[in-house]
Amino acid sequence: MGVKERKKRNAQKMRQRILKAAMDIFAKEGYEGVSMRRIADKIEYSPGTIYRYFESKCDIMLQLCYHGFERLLGLQFELDKITNPVERIKVEGRYYVTFALENPELYELMFATREIIKQPADAEESVARKSFGKFAEHVQQCIDAGFFSGGDPETLAVALWAALHGLSSLLIKDQLRFLPEERVGEVVERALAFNLRGAGKELAFTGSEFR
Amino acid sequence: MGVKERKKRNAQKMRQRILKAAMDIFAKEGYEGVSMRRIADKIEYSPGTIYRYFESKCDIMLQLCYHGFERLLGLQFELDKITNPVERIKVEGRYYVTFALENPELYELMFATREIIKQPADAEESVARKSFGKFAEHVQQCIDAGFFSGGDPETLAVALWAALHGLSSLLIKDQLRFLPEERVGEVVERALAFNLRGAGKELAFTGSEFR
DNA sequence: TTGACAAAATGAACGACGTTCACTATACTG
DNA sequence: CAGTATAGTGAACGTCGTTCATTTTGTCAA
Numbered sequence: 001m002g003v004k005e006r007k008k009r010n011a012q013k014m015r016q017r018i019l020k021a022a023m024d025i026f027a028k029e030g031y032e033g034v035s036m037r038r039i040a041d042k043i044e045y046s047p048g049t050i051y052r053y054f055e056s057k058c059d060i061m062l063q064l065c066y067h068g069f070e071r072l073l074g075l076q077f078e079l080d081k082i083t084n085p086v087e088r089i090k091v092e093g094r095y096y097v098t099f100a101l102e103n104p105e106l107y108e109l110m111f112a113t114r115e116i117i118k119q120p121a122d123a124e125e126s127v128a129r130k131s132f133g134k135f136a137e138h139v140q141q142c143i144d145a146g147f148f149s150g151g152d153p154e155t156l157a158v159a160l161w162a163a164l165h166g167l168s169s170l171l172i173k174d175q176l177r178f179l180p181e182e183r184v185g186e187v188v189e190r191a192l193a194f195n196l197r198g199a200g201k202e203l204a205f206t207g208s209e210f211r
Numbered sequence: 212m213g214v215k216e217r218k219k220r221n222a223q224k225m226r227q228r229i230l231k232a233a234m235d236i237f238a239k240e241g242y243e244g245v246s247m248r249r250i251a252d253k254i255e256y257s258p259g260t261i262y263r264y265f266e267s268k269c270d271i272m273l274q275l276c277y278h279g280f281e282r283l284l285g286l287q288f289e290l291d292k293i294t295n296p297v298e299r300i301k302v303e304g305r306y307y308v309t310f311a312l313e314n315p316e317l318y319e320l321m322f323a324t325r326e327i328i329k330q331p332a333d334a335e336e337s338v339a340r341k342s343f344g345k346f347a348e349h350v351q352q353c354i355d356a357g358f359f360s361g362g363d364p365e366t367l368a369v370a371l372w373a374a375l376h377g378l379s380s381l382l383i384k385d386q387l388r389f390l391p392e393e394r395v396g397e398v399v400e401r402a403l404a405f406n407l408r409g410a411g412k413e414l415a416f417t418g419s420e421f422r
Numbered sequence: 423t424t425g426a427c428a429a430a431a432t433g434a435a436c437g438a439c440g441t442t443c444a445c446t447a448t449a450c451t452g
Numbered sequence: 453c454a455g456t457a458t459a460g461t462g463a464a465c466g467t468c469g470t471t472c473a474t475t476t477t478g479t480c481a482a
Contacts, residue, residue: 003479007429036469046432048471057469111384112323129389152401158387159374159402166377167370173322176369178340190362191370198409214450218458247440257461259442268440 015053017043022060023067030105031113034061061109068106069127072099076134085141086196092138093164093192100168107172111165135161139199148199156199163195226264228254233271234278241316242324245272272320279317280338283310287345296352297407303349304375304403311379318383322376346372350410359410367410374406 021042025034040047082088100107136157142148232253251258293299311318347368353359
């Protein structure tokens with residue numbers, strides 16, 4: 001008698017239904033639009049029911065967040081088709097910024113929302129880390145191929161990632177609004193190129209002054 | 212009779228009292244801690260009164276935000292004492308990241324909080340823009356001194372700023388937590404150096420593909 | 423089929439939030 | 453001192469995330 005099993009499946013279905021509803025609202029109306037009552041309305045259950053399947057709203061948003069990282073990671077895996085590692089990392093940069101621009105709310109959720117960040121300390125092997133890991137791998141391959149300086153790959157990866165993240169979040173938040181609309185693409189492209197070129201040189205290490 | 216004037220002064224005093232209270236709470240308990248009722252409690256007035264002096268909570272937070280930019284701008288002006296433009300921009304980078312790390316909530320308010328961003332579209336000559344302007348000026352001086360490539364200075368400034376912002380926000384959000392504590396400073400310092408070095412070369416422009 | 427027990431779902435309630443507004447209290451003026 | 457303009461009040465509205473006593477539904481042995 002697979003009663004237990006069926007119940008487990010139903011519970012999983014319910015979790016998916018809730019997440020789907022949350023995602024739909026999130027996609028249409030952003031973070032502000034998502035509330036437990038609205039989710040409950042959408043799936044035609046009472047608000048209290050949701051708490052049988054998720055600990056809190058934060059828990060739900062965290063799942064959406066993971067989903068975002070999985071999408072990003074999916075894009076990254078596609079990149080393995082590109083054989084030239086420099087070309088690959090170039091395209092990866094464009095993918096990254098494009099992903100952020102096309103899913104600004106999601107990107108924000110993934111990288112900026114306070115409550116989300118705190119959570120996954122215990123969630124070992126977080127999707128976020130996998131995504132960075134893949135990126136670092138691609139950076140390493142550039143080094144191996146002799147295109148990037150042999151400096152510490154992790155440092156290089158962090159620096160490049162930071163540049164991508166910086167550009168993406170400035171763009172999303174419209175902090176670059178002072179640029180004429182038609183120049184934005186150009187500036188971004190050049191900024192990316194600029195960072196990749198910077199990776200080509202050996203750097204003198206000047207000592208630690210932070211933290 | 213300076214009755215009108217005194218009233219104006221009193222209103223200004225009240226605005227300052229409210230802002231001070233908001234800032235105190237913000238500093239101690241962050242964005243989440245600030246509520247109209249808590250501010251009202253702190254200044255010993257009723258919640259409704261605040262609305263005689265500020266349009267909304269958002270309005271208040273926007274003022275805190277401006278205050279933050281003024282502090283940052285103050286740091287930037289100090290930099291004019293440094294005569295070597297490359298040394299100056301190097302220190303500016305460290306100042307920037309340090310400012311973010313020392314005032315994470317404020318930095319977030321300044322650059323990341325959604326509601327804040329929207330507002331100052333009409334507020335011409337925003338403090339934020341002044342801060343970027345000063346930075347761009349310093350970048351220009353590096354170019355003039357022949358240390359940076361002669362490429363479009365605005366692009367260069369945006370690229371460097373993005374890198375600083377990226378590093379800062381990753382650090383604040385603890386996204387670099389996978390790095391051993393003792394390596395963080397090193398990585399940041401090298402990432403900064405890496406970006407400055409990148410600025411030294413002429414870059415081939417590869418065309419626009421964003422937006 | 424029925425009755426007992428467990429699981430699932432409910433929705434009112436709690437304390438918080440930003441904001442509004444009819445009202446009262448205070449300060450100023452003629 | 454009367455009358456008016458200004459300042460301040462605090463209850464109320466509708467929202468939020470969350471909890472929990474209660475009811476409904478589902479399961480299975482007798």
